[in-house]
Amino acid sequence: MDRPFTDRRDAGRQLAQRLTGWAGRDDVVVLALPRGGVPVAYEVAAALRASLDVLPVCKVGVPWQPELAMGAVSSNGAQYVDDAMVREAGIAPARFEAQLEHAREELARREALYRGARAPVPVAGRIAIVVDDGMATGASLKAAARALASLGPARIVAALPVAPADARRRIGDAVDELVCARQPPRFLSVGHYYDDFGQTDDTEVSELLDDAARRATSR
Numbered sequence: 001m002d003r004p005f006t007d008r009r010d011a012g013r014q015l016a017q018r019l020t021g022w023a024g025r026d027d028v029v030v031l032a033l034p035r036g037g038v039p040v041a042y043e044v045a046a047a048l049r050a051s052l053d054v055l056p057v058c059k060v061g062v063p064w065q066p067e068l069a070m071g072a073v074s075s076n077g078a079q080y081v082d083d084a085m086v087r088e089a090g091i092a093p094a095r096f097e098a099q100l101e102h103a104r105e106e107l108a109r110r111e112a113l114y115r116g117a118r119a120p121v122p123v124a125g126r127i128a129i130v131v132d133d134g135m136a137t138g139a140s141l142k143a144a145a146r147a148l149a150s151l152g153p154a155r156i157v158a159a160l161p162v163a164p165a166d167a168r169r170r171i172g173d174a175v176d177e178l179v180c181a182r183q184p185p186r187f188l189s190v191g192h193y194y195d196d197f198g199q200t201d202d203t204e205v206s207e208l209l210d211d212a213a214r215r216a217t218s219r
Contacts, residue, residue, distance in 0.1 A: 002182060007196040008036060008133050011161035012043025015131070015181045019159060022127060023048045027154070029121050031055040033132040033140055034110055035200040040161060041131035042208045048129075052212035053121035054114045054205070055130065057144045058107040060099050062089050069139035070096070073103050074147035075111050080139055114205055118213060128153040130175070133197075134190030135163040138170040145174035162193045 005011040022028045028050045032041030038054065045052035060071035062085075070089060071081040079100075086096060130144050141158055148156055158175040160167070164187035168178050182193065191197035 005161060005194045008039035009043055012040035015159055015161050016044045016047035018179050018181055028127045029123055030129045030131060033057050033144055035205050036133035037131050038205045038208050039200060040133050042212055044131055045212055051121045051216050054209060055144050056107055056111040057140045058103040059140050060103045069137045072139040072143035073107055074143045076147045078143055078146035080142040082139055113202055114209055124152040125154050127155045129157045129159050131159045135160050135167055136190055141171060142174045
């Protein structure tokens with residue numbers, strides 16, 4: 001196996017090397033899935049000299065294993081439900097709705113905190129590169145792609161440091177293109193491919209987004 005990424009910032013720098021064809025273009029915007037995708041996307045946006053924004057998406061986790069997504073919701077109301085996962089986990093409808101409502105509340109909190117009064121970066125007619133720190137089920141990415149589609153981007157590119165070998169099949173036609181730095185044949189978990197996979201906190205997310213906004217203004 002390749003050496004693990006040092007941390008999310010290192011993963012972003014390595015991922016950016018796969019995206020050099022998009023560098024220096026005015027029609028490219030990098031969109032981060034919070035929270036873990038923000039440090040990765042920060043490095044991608046810096047390397048591509050592109051604007052960075054956050055695309056708030058919140059996974060709907062299995063109650064006893066919150067990191068395992070059985071769905072996801074996005075900030076403009078788009079959602080994705082993995083019906084097979086819900087059935088396999090034996091989640092009753094009422095319990096699923098409770099988890100869904102919890103995800104919506106967390107989503108509203110994140111959007112208010114991360115963006116504040118700053119207007120979203122326009123994506124209509126542009127190349128939208130959606131970045132996360134990795135993919136397991138693909139639920140968050142599908143919800144993000146559905147949210148984006150309604151905003152009219154010219155193309156949606158999913159960019160990930162690591163994903164399963166069958167990631168393209170899992171995502172289906174939700175995105176136009178998938179770029180991965182690594183796709184191990186025997187995928188374990190996203191955190192397995194990082195030396196440091198500690199939780200990204202709200203303060204770090206806000207600081208990186210603010211710094212990226214200042215960088216864009218100075219260009």
